[in-house]
Amino acid sequence: MTTEEFVKAFHKEKQELLKEYLSNHSETEVGVLIKSLNLTDEQNEIMKKVLDSSFSDIFYTILLGLNGSASIGGIQEMYDLKDDNGNQLTGEIESFAYKYFQENK
DSSP states (O other): OOHHHHHHHHHHHHHHHHHHHHOTTOOSHHHHHHHHTOOOHHHHHHHHHHHHHHHHHHHHHHHHHHHTSSOBTTBOOOOOOBOTTOOBOOTTHHHHHHHHHTTTO
16 A cells, blocks of 8 residues: 555545545434434534544644654554555655645645
8 A cells, every 4th residue: 555545545445434424324423413403404514524524623733753754642652654665654644634634625
């Protein structure tokens, strides 16, 4: 797995969570809680923006934390990330994370 594929997988996960939580048929705890609010269409759109922005911030911070560019729980250090084949993910995580989570807002 390349570094870009790694970051892109996080972005895909974010999109899937957003879709699931906002689905009328969601059985996740978050989805059920959102449905229980009986939001109007306008409020649903605001909820989508809140979740989308929150997820972007969370995934972006985690990725930068793994890269050593941000702290995770107050601890900032670089981690050595490798896939099952021993391919090391490089320091490009920060630039790809920016591309997928900040540029596309």
